[in-house]
Amino acid sequence: MKYKKHVFICTNQKDAPKKCCGAERGSALVEAFKASLKEKGLSAEIRAQKAGCLDVCAFGPGLVVYPEGVFYGNVQLSDVEEIVESNLVGDKAVERLVIA
Amino acid sequence: MKYKKHVFICTNQKDAPKKCCGAERGSALVEAFKASLKEKGLSAEIRAQKAGCLDVCAFGPGLVVYPEGVFYGNVQLSDVEEIVESNLVGDKAVERLVIA
Numbered sequence: 085m086k087y088k089k090h091v092f093i094c095t096n097q098k099d100a101p102k103k104c105c106g107a108e109r110g111s112a113l114v115e116a117f118k119a120s121l122k123e124k125g126l127s128a129e130i131r132a133q134k135a136g137c138l139d140v141c142a143f144g145p146g147l148v149v150y151p152e153g154v155f156y157g158n159v160q161l162s163d164v165e166e167i168v169e170s171n172l173v174g175d176k177a178v179e180r181l182v183i184a
Numbered sequence: 185m186k187y188k189k190h191v192f193i194c195t196n197q198k199d200a201p202k203k204c205c206g207a208e209r210g211s212a213l214v215e216a217f218k219a220s221l222k223e224k225g226l227s228a229e230i231r232a233q234k235a236g237c238l239d240v241c242a243f244g245p246g247l248v249v250y251p252e253g254v255f256y257g258n259v260q261l262s263d264v265e266e267i268v269e270s271n272l273v274g275d276k277a278v279e280r281l282v283i284a
Binding site: 085086087090092095131133134135136137138139148150151152153155184 | 185186187190192195231233234235236237238239248250251252253255284
């Protein structure tokens with residue numbers, strides 16, 4: 085396994101009025117995850133990156149953490165540190181944000 | 185696990201002369217995987233989609249299959265059916281294309 089954890093964050097932009105994650109919100113989340121991982125010296129073993137539509141549009145902004153395949157929805161910038169500590173450094177999902 | 189298998193294909197476009205996967209080649213692979221899965225009636229349980237840079241640029245076009253975390257490089261359209269049958273329908277990696 086190249087990465088201990090690999091986070092894919094939807095940055096897909098759908099046309100209104102579809103609910104979606106959005107390029108802007110998704111990219112802000114990607115940057116927040118990357119900054120947190122870099123600060124902790126974990127960028128080599130844990131990767132957070134952009135992805136296209138994860139098919140959880142109704143629950144956006146959405147992301148998935150592999151290898152466990154936990155999907156999170158309605159993720160805000162203020163949730164990033166908790167997800168990093170609990171589910172990336174640790175192996176415990178942040179249950180209140182889990183959608184699948 | 186929402187998906188039995190989840191394939192992320194790099195469609196990131198880097199500036200020349202960097203080796204990369206590229207929007208055009210990556211998107212053609214995404215479409216080929218989607219078409220194969222749809223034809224087999226597997227779209228609900230196996231998802232293939234676009235992703236940003238997977239950090240395997242030197243080996244592009246690249247993709248990763250989760251939950252096992254197998255990275256493939258130099259993937260051509262002619263390799264799609266073999267990857268689908270062997271590693272998505274089945275659980276056997278296509279070793280000649282594995283890079284990590």
